[in-house]
Amino acid sequence: MRTGIASMGSRASKRNTITVRKKRHLEVCLREKNFRIEDVRGAGFGAIHFVHECLPEINADGIDTGVEFLGKKLSFPFLISCITGGTLDGSPLNISLAGAAQRARVAFGLGSMRILFHEPKAYKDFAVRSLAPDVPLLANIGAAQLAEFAPLRILEAAQSLDADALVVHLNPGQEIAQTGGDVDFRGVMDAISALIELNRLPIIIKETGHGIRPRRARDLLARGAAWVDLAGAGGTDFLQVELACREEGSPDQIANPFASWGLPTALILAALRVQRSPGDRREAMPVIASGGLRNGLDLAKSLALGAGLGGMALPLARACAERGEEGITGVLDRIHHELIMAMFLTGSRTIPSLRRADLYYDADFTALLQGLLAAEEGYAHG
Numbered sequence: 300m301r302t303g304i305a306s307m308g309s310r311a312s313k314r315n316t317i318t319v320r321k322k323r324h325l326e327v328c329l330r331e332k333n334f335r336i337e338d339v340r341g342a343g344f345g346a347i348h349f350v351h352e353c354l355p356e357i358n359a360d361g362i363d364t365g366v367e368f369l370g371k372k373l374s375f376p377f378l379i380s381c382i383t384g385g386t387l388d389g390s391p392l393n394i395s396l397a398g399a400a401q402r403a404r405v406a407f408g409l410g411s412m413r414i415l416f417h418e419p420k421a422y423k424d425f426a427v428r429s430l431a432p433d434v435p436l437l438a439n440i441g442a443a444q445l446a447e448f449a450p451l452r453i454l455e456a457a458q459s460l461d462a463d464a465l466v467v468h469l470n471p472g473q474e475i476a477q478t479g480g481d482v483d484f485r486g487v488m489d490a491i492s493a494l495i496e497l498n499r500l501p502i503i504i505k506e507t508g509h510g511i512r513p514r515r516a517r518d519l520l521a522r523g524a525a526w527v528d529l530a531g532a533g534g535t536d537f538l539q540v541e542l543a544c545r546e547e548g549s550p551d552q553i554a555n556p557f558a559s560w561g562l563p564t565a566l567i568l569a570a571l572r573v574q575r576s577p578g579d580r581r582e583a584m585p586v587i588a589s590g591g592l593r594n595g596l597d598l599a600k601s602l603a604l605g606a607g608l609g610g611m612a613l614p615l616a617r618a619c620a621e622r623g624e625e626g627i628t629g630v631l632d633r634i635h636h637e638l639i640m641a642m643f644l645t646g647s648r649t650i651p652s653l654r655r656a657d658l659y660y661d662a663d664f665t666a667l668l669q670g671l672l673a674a675e676e677g678y679a680h681g
């Protein structure tokens with residue numbers, strides 16, 4: 300079932316709807332002053348603290364932030380989260396992001412490739428592998444498209460972009476807020492399983508700003524997802540983006556009751572950590588921390604909580620709009636430097652040793668964590 304106006308239409312009108320919407324998302328996201336599209340609560344990292352180490356006993360110049368992701372080496376555990384594609388404007392954003400990812404040696408996620416199924420000319424917007432030959436490149440498709448296209452067709456499209464993995468994004472909050480959104484989410488889990496069973500590419504499941512609850516994250520991994528990307532609350536909120544798209548400047552948008560929907564990223568990570576045995580905590584989880592990460596200290600805390608990688612979208616899209624590839628490179632350099640600072644001040648020479656760094660939480664955060672863990676228990680027995 301679909302809501303509103305976009306339930307029918309020719310291929311051309313579908314293509315136009317997709318490209319107009321994608322352009323509008325970018326416009327809204329880049330003009331923060333007019334629209335509040337980030338969750339005011341933040342992602343929770345401000346309530347988590349490292350125990351300072353006054354005697355680090357390491358040389359900061361010898362800190363090694365390298366990790367492996369999807370069989371490729373990264374200079375630090377970072378993903379440029381899926382942002383865009385399919386605006387049919389030559390995609391300067393994807394070109395700049397790909398170039399900056401290659402320069403910084405971090406992973407790069409393309410935006411939804413849905414448009415490729417309606418407009419083959421859009422292929423050039425996504426064909427950026429030659430600009431980022433050495434880093435993991437992720438193709439992206441929405442949950443709703445899993446019902447529209449055969450799993451093999453989707454995987455072949457991802458492989459035609461020379462992607463290292465396929466990301467499936469879950470966005471029920473965005474779809475229900477969107478005029479004409481795809482609101483039939485029945486059968487998505489089976490469709491994900493069908494993609495996994497074809498065994499052509501690793502499958503990564505991500506949200507789009509409301510988070511994946513811990514139990515669901517473990518369930519997805521148990522069913523064969525290679526990674527889950529939390530994309531939790533506290534950063535870009537696509538429910539708000541959709542409302543802003545259709546109600547420019549409307550007071551309804553400002554007061555809307557879903558302004559703080561979703562699970563903050565740091566809270567999900569902390570809950571996943573509690574649910575692991577102390578021995579397991581030394582290893583990274585196949586979990587990407589994203590949604591509201593805004594600096595290298597947020598990234599360091601995510602890694603200490605057990606994430607394998609951290610990711611960001613909005614700050615990089617904005618840096619690109621302001622100063623192109625150089626702007627993106629500047630943000631990536633800053634994040635890397637801040638990560639190194641956090642590692643020095645916790646006496647962590649490598650990423651595995653950062654995972655052993657001690658953390659403590661504000662009382663409010665601990666209370667929220669207990670609440671979430673109790674809800675998870677209820678889910679288990681309910």
Ligand SMILES: Cc1cc2nc3c(=O)[nH]c(=O)nc-3n(C[C@H](O)[C@H](O)[C@H](O)COP(=O)(O)O)c2cc1C
Nearest residue numbers: 380381382410411468530534535590591611612613
């Ligand atoms: C302009 C823009 C476009 C996005 N497009 C996609 C997309 O096509 N597919 C997707 O999975 N996520 C998309 N996202 C969501 C991001 O990948 C990310 O999950 C979300 O923005 C939260 O991260 P942030 O707080 O660092 O922005 C987009 C985000 C932005 C800002």
